[in-house]
Amino acid sequence: MSAARPAEPVVRLAGAVAGYEGRPVLRGVDFALRRGEVVALLGPNGSGKSTLVRVVLGLVPLSGGALELFGVPAQRFRERARIGYVPQRHTVTSGVPSTVREVVASGRLARKRPFSLTTARDREVVEAALRTVHLLEKQHEDVAHLSGGQQRRTLIARALASEPEVLVMDEPTAGVDAANQEILADTMARLVAGGTTILLVAHELGPLEPVVTRVVALRDGRATYDGPVAAWFGGDPHHAHGAAPAERGTGLGAVRLDRPAG
């Protein structure tokens, strides 16, 4: 059985060093995501949030440190479908018209053997994903005709179609209006209730704040905070990350990470 034990991190980075063209961006990051958590990665522009996510997804290699997925060293990990990804700046529109349902169903391919036919179970999972993001009634519409927020939800449903245990979302609220952010929060709450673990990158949490169980903040490629949401925002989740208030104190159980984790 390859499933992780409850307390075992589903993602674990130890002393992660990574960057681009020899320039380090992550400079020794320790990070753990445990089953059932919703962890928000926060930090200023360029602090390395997306890079950390890309490392977890295997898109950027580590030049130092270690990555484990479901307790398995990343080099030996073969079950990519267990991790779903909703990219940051990506639209689902192209020159070729596609319905919402087609886009979502394409996410099912990660779970399928080559050339196998669509089964009743596939249809069920695709419909459940559409329902989760509140787009079932729009399934036959051309994605190009949807709003930005609805397109983002289509991408989330596409990731859900592979039934991931961990969902990684890079700035899911960026450019999304308030109504769509509320739907996103509801979607996340449903996913968590269903057992999905979530890692997301954000600048502001807004309506997502009640769903987030922990904040990890990066600054200059290092984790500077790991703890509860409230302590990080100083009670104002709409306030952006800039002042790093958690570095001021650890009043609500926050952990200040200015030394390697023991």
Ligand SMILES: Nc1ncnc2c1ncn2[C@@H]1O[C@H](COP(=O)(O)OP(=O)(O)OP(=O)(O)O)[C@@H](O)[C@H]1O
């Ligand atoms: N593909 C790339 N090639 C070269 N440099 C990159 C690449 N992607 C990111 N960088 C650089 O790495 C640094 C960290 O970028 P990263 O996208 O991880 O930060 P971030 O915290 O996610 O920022 P933002 O909030 O602006 O998205 C930045 O200086 C950025 O310019």
